[in-house]
Amino acid sequence: xxxxxxxxLGAVLLCFATLAQADLTIEITRGSDEATPIAVVPFxxxxxxxxxxxxxxxxxDLERSGFFAPLARDAMFERPSRSDGVRxxxxxxxxxxxxxxxxxxxxxxxxxxxxxxxxxxxGRRLLGETVTAGGNELRGGAHFISDQVxxxxxxxxxxFSTRIAYITAQGVSDDQxxxxxxxxxxxxxxxxxxxxRLPILSPAWSPDGQKLAYVSFETERPAIYVQDLATGQxxxxxxxxxxxxxPAWSPDGxxxxxxxxxxxxxEIYVMTIADRSVERITxxxxxxxxxxxxxxxxxxxxxSDRSGGPQIYRHDLASGEQERLTFTxxxxxxxxxxxxxxxxxxxxxxxxxxxxxxxxxxxxxxxxLSETRWDESPSxxxxxxxxxxxxxxxxxxxxxAVSADGRASYRLPSAQGDVREPAxxxxxx
Amino acid sequence: xxxxxxxxEAANSFxxxxxxxxxxxxxxxxxxxxxxxxxxxxxxxxSGELFAATIxxxxxxxxxxxxxxxxxxxxxxxxxxxxxxxxxxxxxxxxNLRFTPGDIR
Numbered sequence: 001x002x003x004x005x006x007x008x009l010g011a012v013l014l015c016f017a018t019l020a021q022a023d024l025t026i027e028i029t030r031g032s033d034e035a036t037p038i039a040v041v042p043f044x045x046x047x048x049x050x051x052x053x054x055x056x057x058x059x060x061d062l063e064r065s066g067f068f069a070p071l072a073r074d075a076m077f078e079r080p081s082r083s084d085g086v087r088x089x090x091x092x093x094x095x096x097x098x099x100x101x102x103x104x105x106x107x108x109x110x111x112x113x114x115x116x117x118x119x120x121x122x123g124r125r126l127l128g129e130t131v132t133a134g135g136n137e138l139r140g141g142a143h144f145i146s147d148q149v150x151x152x153x154x155x156x157x158x159x160f161s162t163r164i165a166y167i168t169a170q171g172v173s174d175d176q177x178x179x180x181x182x183x184x185x186x187x188x189x190x191x192x193x194x195x196x197r198l199p200i201l202s203p204a205w206s207p208d209g210q211k212l213a214y215v216s217f218e219t220e221r222p223a224i225y226v227q228d229l230a231t232g233q234x235x236x237x238x239x240x241x242x243x244x245x246x247p248a249w250s251p252d253g254x255x256x257x258x259x260x261x262x263x264x265x266x267e268i269y270v271m272t273i274a275d276r277s278v279e280r281i282t283x284x285x286x287x288x289x290x291x292x293x294x295x296x297x298x299x300x301x302x303x304s305d306r307s308g309g310p311q312i313y314r315h316d317l318a319s320g321e322q323e324r325l326t327f328t329x330x331x332x333x334x335x336x337x338x339x340x341x342x343x344x345x346x347x348x349x350x351x352x353x354x355x356x357x358x359x360x361x362x363x364x365x366x367x368x369l370s371e372t373r374w375d376e377s378p379s380x381x382x383x384x385x386x387x388x389x390x391x392x393x394x395x396x397x398x399x400x401a402v403s404a405d406g407r408a409s410y411r412l413p414s415a416q417g418d419v420r421e422p423a424x425x426x427x428x429x
Numbered sequence: 430x431x432x433x434x435x436x437x438e439a440a441n442s443f444x445x446x447x448x449x450x451x452x453x454x455x456x457x458x459x460x461x462x463x464x465x466x467x468x469x470x471x472x473x474x475x476s477g478e479l480f481a482a483t484i485x486x487x488x489x490x491x492x493x494x495x496x497x498x499x500x501x502x503x504x505x506x507x508x509x510x511x512x513x514x515x516x517x518x519x520x521x522x523x524x525n526l527r528f529t530p531g532d533i534r
Contacts, residue, residue, distance in 0.1 A: 032457065
């Protein structure tokens with residue numbers, strides 16, 4: 001390549017005399033895929049200091065995504081709160097590509113956050129707006145800013161304003177307590193949705209983000225419930241004989257796929273929520289469970305041990321055809337579609353343990369993402385960039401997340417007791 | 430002939446320098462899929478200062494296009510332009526950079 005270029009360059013030079021504007025093209029093929037350097041300058045505060053450090057929340061959001069490397073605050077030689085007068089040359093010398101500056105001030109019954117996103121190398125302002133947040137919604141305002149900054153720079157919609165649902169378990173045997181919680185995607189602002197002395201399992205968000213379906217043993221038998229988060233109103237939708245488990249919403253929110261054992265061993269069924277009618281999907285002599293709907297609503301994933309060990313299959317709803325998808329190793333379970341439908345995330349057992357993995361559907365290639373070894377229940381962020389899952393830390397269950405390319409991972413602040421079965425919400429705004 | 434060789438060598442080293450400096454400064458945005466290509470037209474001042482870096486052929490991905498512009502802006506100025514023979518300097522004040530991620534550093 002180099003020799004070729006030299007030879008070709010010689011030819012170009014010969015043409016200099018005749019070509020005033022040489023059409024020289026230099027090929028740039030190498031770059032860094034490291035996280036983009038950004039500085040989120042502490043926001044100025046008018047009057048008393050606000051109860052939350054907005055710039056820190058934005059910085060933490062961006063860092064957790066794995067796409068950004070925020071500059072440490074003690075490396076900031078100036079702390080501007082607006083774009084005028086920013087010394088771009090000096091930020092550039094620190095190799096910072098983007099700068100976020102802003103100011104928080106009190107508004108009538110809340111706060112006004114003014115922020116700007118600046119392109120350091122070009123000395124340009126890319127974004128500038130004012131966000132209003134209620135008295136206790138400063139964190140929400142910060143996550144909104146993270147979403148805007150993330151989308152402007154990466155072109156991918158931010159998922160920082162989304163929520164997660166999860167189950168907690170405390171105590172032992174007779175004295176156990178289970179809780180269903182909903183929290184911000186960063187683990188803050190957790191709220192209890194349901195409490196029970198008997199197990200709660202498998203929370204699943206409705207596509208509009210307003211309801212959760214889950215399994216509760218509160219009547220001493222497993223049943224599937226749907227609960228409205230705003231009103232707390234709940235309905236028991238499935239309590240057939242035997243197992244009622246693993247609810248999964250259709251993309252239009254009108255049906256639930258689930259695993260029922262009313263006709264023998266667990267099989268996949270689809271229930272139309274309005275009239276509670278159920279249609280049997282699988283018919284095998286093995287255990288079929290953990291359904292998930294394709295984003296286009298046309299097929300279902302499920303786990304089956306029909307080949308001996310658990311593997312993931314896809315059922316085409318129009319043709320009724322079933323196809324095995326996973327062939328790497330002898331344990332692949334709990335498949336979840338990527339939002340674009342082009343890959344699935346799952347739990348794969350390798351010599352290192354049970355780990356979160358991604359399989360590209362076209363190539364069939366499976367890549368392990370997590371570095372932990374007792375991973376369960378992966379759930380994908382609605383923008384497809386992160387996967388949250390449950391794993392073990394010492395004696396207790398904790399929540400962890402890994403980026404869809406495996407480059408970045410983080411652990412969520414631990415709630416009390418064992419934490420299990422996280423479910424990432426759809427976009428809520 | 431010796432002059433032509435020297436000129437060719439100087440020009441070659443300038444091209445290599447531009448390529449290295451821009452590659453060094455290029456942070457490929459995550460999520461930019463394979464197969465993207467963008468061409469940036471670069472215009473330099475007499476001392477190698479950046480007059481303009483504009484996309485002449487976009488990749489269709491804004492984040493990718495901006496990363497290319499940013500790489501040029503971060504790599505500039507190209508002061509070494511002045512080390513080129515006087516008659517070559519003019520010709521190198523305008524060139525194209527084709528950004529195609531091959532290897533990731």
